[in-house]
Amino acid sequence: MLMMVFDVCSHGLLVLVLAPLFVGVIARVKARFAGRTGPSLLQPFFDLRRLFFKNSVYSRTTTWVFRAAPLVVFAAMLALSLLVPLGISRAPAAFTGDILWLAAMLGLARFFMITAALDTGFSMEGMGASREAFFACLGELALFMNFITLALLAHGFSLSGMIGVDAPLSWEHAGPALLLVAASLFIVLLAENCRIPVDDPDTHLELTMIHEVMILEHSGIDLAYMLYGAAVKLLLFAAILVPLVIPFRTGYPPVDMGIFLGGVTGMAVLVGVVESVMARLRLNRVRNFLLIAFVLAFFAFIVGLWRM
Amino acid sequence: MTAWIDASCILIVFFALAMLATHRLIGVIQLFAAQAFVLGFVPFFLHAHDLSGRDITLALGTLVLKAGLVPYILFWAIRRVSMRSEIKPIIGVGASLIFGALLIAGAFWVSLSLKLPGKPLSDLILPCSLATVLLGFMIMVTRTLAVAQVLGYLMMENGIFLFGLSLFDAMPVIMEMGILLDIFVAVFIMAIVVNHINEAFERSPGSNRGKMGESG
Amino acid sequence: MILPALIFVPFTGALLAFLPLKNAARCFLFLAVALVHAGLVASCWRQLPAAQFDGALVLDPLGLIMLSIDTFLFLSLAVYMIGYFEHEQRNNRNFMACLLFVLSAMSVVAMSYHMGLLWVSVETTTLLSAPLISFHRTPQSLEATWKYLLICSVGIALALLGTFFLAIAAHDVHTLLLPSLLNGAPLLLVNWLKLSVIFLFVGYGCKMGLAPTHSWKPEAYGQATGMVVVVMAGALTQCAFLALLRVSQICHKTGLTEFYGSILILSAVLSLIVPALFVLGEKNIKRAFAYSSIEHMGLLVLGLGLGGAGVFGALFHMINNALAKVIMFFTAGSIAQKYGSARVGDVRGVLHVYPVTGVFLIVGFLAGTGMFPFATFHSELMILNAAITSKHYVLAVVVVACLALVFVGIGRIILEAAQGEASAPVLEKKENIFMNTAIGLGAAGLFVLGVWLPVPLERVIRAAAALVGA
Secondary structure, eight states, X not given: OHXXXXXXXXXXXXXXXXXXXXXXXXXXXXHHXXXXXXXXTTHHHHHHHHHHXXXXXXXXXXXHHHHHHHHHHHHHHHHHHTTSOBTTBOOTTOOTTHHHHHHHHHHHHHHXXXXXXXXXXXXXXXXXXXXXXXXXXXXXXHHHHHXXXXXXXXXXXXXXXXXXXXXXXXXXXXXXXXXXXXXXXXXXXXXXXXXTTTOOTTOOSOTTOSHHHHTTTOOHHHHHHXXXXXXXXHHHHHHHHHHHHSOOOOSOHHHHHHXXXXXXXXXXXXXXXXXXXXXXXXXXXXXXXXXXXXXXXXXXXHHHHHTO | OHHHHHHHHXXXXXXXXXXXXXXXXXXXXXXXXXXXXXXXXXXXXXXXSSOOHHHHHHHHHIIIIIIIIHHHHHHHHTSSSOTTOBOOBSSOHHHHHHHHHHHHHHHHHHHHTOOOSSOOSOTTHHHHHHHHHHHHHHHHHHBOBHHHHHHHHHHHHHHHHHHHHTOTTTSOHHHHHHHHHXXXXXXXXXXXXHHHHHHHHHHSTTOOGGGTTBOO | OHHHHHHHHHHHHHHHHTSSOOHHHHHHHHHHHHHHHHHHHHHHHXXXXXXXXXXXXXXXXXXXXXXXXXXXXXXXXXXXXXXXXXXXXSOOHHHHHHHHHHHHHHHHHHHBOBHHHHHHHHHHHHHHHHHHHTTTOOHHHHHHHHHHHHHHHHHHHHHHHHHHHHHHHTTTTOOXXXXXXXXXXXXXXXXXXXXXXXXXXXXXXXXXXXXTSOTHHHHHHHHSOHHHHHIIIIIIHHHHHHHHHHHHHHHHHHTOHHHHHHHHHHHHHHHHHHHHHHGGGOOBHHHHHHHHHHHHHHHHHHHHHHOTHHHHHHHHHHHHHHHHHHHHHHHHHHHHHHHSOOBTTTOOOHHHHOHHHHHHHHHHHHHHTTOTTSHHHHHHHHHHHHHHHTTOHHHHHHHHHHXXXXXXXXXXXXXXXXXXXXXXXXXXSOOOHHHHHHHHXXXXXXXXXXXXXXHHHHHHHHHHHHHHTO
């Protein structure tokens, strides 16, 4: 019992520390690409600290939903993090079929985010909410197709089994399908976390943006929860993707952990590079972008079936 | 080396899918070049242990002709068409992506009942080449821009070539070089015709630039 | 060394055509090349030359028939074009070079004994003939070129896939050389062979212009000049037929004759019905002749599919078809040049203005629709006979009905163009001696074959039919 509590705490701590760092690395890469030195890697921590010590301002039209949303989002993300292994830190709450729990947590967070946005009665937030809902539909389709493929490859329905914490999927056997799943999941990562080809996380008050416009009315500690939740989500997606791309274990925990951390850093760099070299897609093309993710996952599924 | 062949096959189909989803003509040509580039390395992976002059000739031929000269000629053909020119598909990109996914599934399904004699190095070569052929055919049928149709045709050829690379004992290398050369000439002539079409539209009054390079 | 010479003489001629010469000088260059080529082919009739390049180039009776057709067409073409380029200002450099390259490639087709080489050479003929269609570079002719290029390229790509499937079927033979395939027939994998036969048929069938992939034909034949159409309809499409004959050789040895025959007959019926329906509404002489060409391709395939006496008929029809095409399309081309159009409304009363051309127009119509005393009549009768003796009665009725419909459809517009009130031509009212000589050559040949089949020719056709197993 005590062991379990310790596991959960250490795992949670790891998530909470790594998430803002991940965002920091992306910011640093983007700055380098733009020819600037960029902020410190710890800058997201400072931002969060500043926001945590500020009070929130609420509009008179909002109800309890608006106030509950940031906490629900953050809590859902933390609950989700218990399913995702981080290097040698096993998922404390892995069980068969936990991908459904993962989807439920993502859905819960999204539901509250969207209702909170609608709750403000601000037309732009409503617009962002509708876009979020639409893209999430397509994104989840691709996400689930990927999970189905992974379940097929790993013969198991637990996320930890799928991404091969204990028994990594072999590239010899599952390589071709894994390649496609990785590409597809990366697109889903960009879309779910509102990164650049889909949404621009740096701009505010622009008609085309999605995520940032939805948290426009949140301030102070609420905003901090929202941002922290988003950072955790990004980290968790990267943590799911990394073991798929680097599917081998040396057996020495420190080395494995190093490889994992290196992989996550690499993923952050990759996201930063993508954000720097690509332009945001026109809104009606985002749909096709997500469809590509789905088709790739479907292709991976077929290849997986072919190799059965 | 099987893993590398597998990866190449998957990448070739992946580029085919990307070509389906790309709107800009230049992007499609670049993707084609990338596909041909991957294709050019397949002979190396196929006979990694006893690399012969034949493999090197084929690989170099593919790389130079398909990944180098052909895209160059196509760029030359569209130099007068507006650089922002977009491919106007008959069916939308979303629909063609889903249809493409079905075609891939179909190619794998058909391959189930086809058994290659001997011991093939990778069981993905057959379905992936079929899928590429089908996707290329689809691009050819659903695009209105002449250059896009050429690219569809070339993609078909890439698929067929991927398939042909695995048959090393029946085809003498001179024959495969002949095939490569023919494809190159095909593109060259098509590019000239596209160019003439552009000129004809420029000459005829009342034509708008948006229609250039388009044909029935 | 005759076989390489047959390839390199036209090839060198094509390279020489790039020299800065006058149009007329190039015509004489072309004539010289055609004469040398014809002389070489004539020497092959005395004795078949030895195989070259490890058996990849062999001239057998089938190839000899094809080669003779090619060389005759180019000889008459050489005469015709002297007249044509008297009235044509456009530089004919690329035109001549492409034609000669096509002749070179067609020579390879006729004697290639390797299925891969066969593919390469057929593809080459397709590609090099495409620029010929848009000689005048009108938007319509460019569109026709594009259609031809795309449809034939897809077809040829499918044929390549078929060739690769054949290579898989021949996994235990390790080569695609025709004799090895025929000798090692029991070693071929039947499933892959069947797949390969289907793809090869569809692929080369596109090139032949069989229905339903015929749609490039009316466009291309309608837009290209008469000279180019003669090469396409008389030689190029029949080169593709030669490829089908090679496939048929393999099928004969592997016991797939029934399977292949049923595919051939099905496609032949389609190719007979489609033009019969479409020709009725046609107003353009060239396009109407194009439909007739689809019909003839259908007859060739039908004869091959029926087997037995049908194969002899089909091979004989290959020769007759080429001769008929010389009359039909040279006349149509000369009319199109004189009137600036080939539509019936613009062309009227040819008999009054150009008596000789008018007569040839009617002769071409009769020859093209298979009337007595032209040899097309005999070969069509042979194919029909084969259908009846093999108890395909319904098929025979369909063939006759389609031929009758095409006769009506073409006769309607040809008679309207030949007779009636004369419309004004664009050029001066003078017959051209060279053009008429070329057409007369074809007409005389077709008439002679109609009343007398020379023994050596019959022997070669018999030997060729025996190769396909008839």
